[in-house]
Amino acid sequence: MNHWTLLLYIAVMAVTTYLIRMIPFTLFRRQIHSNFVRSLLYYLPYAVLSAMTFPSIFYATGDPITATVGTVVALVLAYCRLPLIVVALAAAAAAWIAGLIV
Amino acid sequence: MRSPYGKGLLHGVPIALGYLSVSFGLGIKASQLGLPVWAAVLTSLTNLTSAGQAAGLDIIAAAGTLVEMILTQLVINLRYSMMGFSLSQKLDGTFTTSRRLLVSFGITDEVYAVAVSQPGRLTASYMLGLISLPVVGWTLGTLLGGVAGQLLPASLTAAMGLVLYGMFLAIILPPARKERSVLLVVLLAAAFSVVCKYLLPFISGGFAVIISALLAAVIGAWLFPIKEEVAE
Known part of the structure; x- marks a missing residue:
């Protein structure tokens, strides 16, 4: 693939992603008073992250056993409110160590 | 300061x-x-x-x-x-x-x-x-x-490959622990996503996330509407 084709792909990707972010953030000026819509917007990010994580997390390492070990470690540490980076790296480290043993 | x-x-x-x-x-x-x-x-x-x-x-x-x-x-x-x-x-x-x-x-x-x-x-x-x-x-x-x-x-x-999902869990678990409504939404979204993946495999991954998340958030908003106004 030549450099110009590659650049075209990246440009299309970047413009699409930017417009998705920019349009609602920039053009929407009214305050929403509907309690249902505000509640929906409050719950949505948690719902999106949860739906993205499950069941994909069990496929993230290419091996369900090491992925499950990493998932359990992440769940426990996240439940204990450890910082993002600690949870993320500990999950990967646990899966890596499990891979060495299995 | x-x-x-x-x-x-x-x-x-x-x-x-x-x-x-x-x-x-x-x-x-x-x-x-x-x-x-x-x-x-x-x-x-x-x-x-x-x-x-x-x-x-x-x-x-x-x-x-x-x-x-x-x-x-x-x-x-x-x-x-x-x-x-x-x-x-x-x-x-x-x-x-x-x-x-x-x-x-x-x-x-x-x-x-x-x-x-x-x-x-x-x-x-x-x-x-x-x-x-x-x-x-x-x-x-x-x-x-x-x-x-x-x-x-x-x-x-x-x-x-787990780093990304570990971060996601670190974001959603603390509020889910604090508020039962968030916990319910998180569990529902995960359950719907699992159902899409194994029982409705014709739904593509991206759409499965949107459908699962919207359904879970709608149920959450319907059962547990938030109370406080955004501070002026």
């Missing part, structure tokens, strides 16, 4: 550190797909999205069509629209149109999570500070990953 920009920068440090390791994985993925390091770095600098970029790199590697690229980004990244929409409710008077144009570039899951949990209204300087370091971390991590891609053993790069 700390300026709003400085406060934003500080709040962005943990996000940037997390991104360093997650985008490292994207750099490795790009090099495994045979894409040049500069392309991976440019993609990260201009997109700032984990799942969207991972899917985008696959499309580039498979020489997919541009229509496919646009639709995929639209479906995977549509959550940023909802987040931008949600944040637009919390902005103060310092947010001119040009500042909105600039800050909207940096809306990510983690930036949203931090920004939306701030008490009161959001200033433009705080938001600019908040997105600065994550953009640097995301781009730098991709560069390091792309360069290191060939050097690291496969077992290590496979395990790094």
Whole structure:
């Protein structure tokens, strides 16, 4: 693939992603008073992250056993409110160590 | 005393550190797909999205069509629209149109999570500070990953696939522990997503996430409407 084709792909990707972010953030000026819509917007990010994580997390390492070990470690540490980076790296480290043993 | 920009920068440090390791994985993925390091770095600098970029790199590697690229980004990244929409409710008077144009570039899951949990209204300087370091971390991590891609053993790069999801869990679990309503929404979204994957496999991954998340959030909003108004 030549450099110009590659650049075209990246440009299309970047413009699409930017417009998705920019349009609602920039053009929407009214305050929403509907309690249902505000509640929906409050719950949505948690719902999106949860739906993205499950069941994909069990496929993230290419091996369900090491992925499950990493998932359990992440769940426990996240439940204990450890910082993002600690949870993320500990999950990967646990899966890596499990891979060495299995 | 700390300026709003400085406060934003500080709040962005943990996000940037997390991104360093997650985008490292994207750099490795790009090099495994045979894409040049500069392309991976440019993609990260201009997109700032984990799942969207991972899917985008696959499309580039498979020489997919541009229509496919646009639709995929639209479906995977549509959550940023909802987040931008949600944040637009919390902005103060310092947010001119040009500042909105600039800050909207940096809306990510983690930036949203931090920004939306701030008490009161959001200033433009705080938001600019908040997105600065994550953009640097995301781009730098991709560069390091792309360069290191060939050097690291496969077992290590496979395990790094968990970094992204570990971060997601670290974002959703503490509020789920605190509020039963959030816990219910999180469990429902996960359950719907699992059902889509195994019982309704004809729904593509991106659409499955949107359907599952919307359903769970609608049920949450219906059963447990939030009480407090956004602070004026």
